[in-house]
Amino acid sequence: xxxxxxxxxxxxxxxxxxxxxxxxxxxxxxxxxxxxxxxxxxxxxxxxxxxxxxxxxxxxxxxxxxxxxxxxxxxxxxxxxxxxxxxxxxxxxxxxxxxxxxxxxxxxxxxxxxxxxxxxxxxx
Numbered sequence: 001x002x003x004x005x006x007x008x009x010x011x012x013x014x015x016x017x018x019x020x021x022x023x024x025x026x027x028x029x030x031x032x033x034x035x036x037x038x039x040x041x042x043x044x045x046x047x048x049x050x051x052x053x054x055x056x057x058x059x060x061x062x063x064x065x066x067x068x069x070x071x072x073x074x075x076x077x078x079x080x081x082x083x084x085x086x087x088x089x090x091x092x093x094x095x096x097x098x099x100x101x102x103x104x105x106x107x108x109x110x111x112x113x114x115x116x117x118x119x120x121x122x123x124x
Contacts (some may be wrong), residue, residue: 031072034062038076039094049098050088051080058089 014023027035041061042051051058059069080089 001088015122027075028065030068031075034064034069034072035076035079037062039091042090042094043098045088047086047088048102050083050086050090053082053087074117 006044036052037102038058038061045051055069055073058073059066062069062072064072064116075088080091082089
């Protein structure tokens with residue numbers, strides 16, 4: 001599933017004000033777009049669901065100019081937390097989804113390996 005589609009499906013399944021990604025931001029459409037670009041880009045980063053703590057790089061990832069980023073940053077940066085160990089930013093909600101997805105992946109692999117061991121070998 002493409003990253004944007006996966007992320008959109010996760011947003012659509014969450015209900016309640018505590019899960020509203022955009023309400024507390026009070027951003028214009030351009031700002032919401034920049035924030036979504038950051039969230040989608042963070043999913044592809046290593047470590048997953050993190051972003052560099054650098055305004056020029058964040059502007060590039062958000063697909064806005066550095067001047068636009070400086071206007072948007074006071075609204076977007078408070079939604080991001082800094083991991084003291086890696087010195088990278090992350091959105092707590094997206095990190096939660098990333099950890100859940102990683103857990104599902106590990107369990108799925110374990111189940112697949114168990115199923116593969118049970119299958120009889122084809123006779124040649």
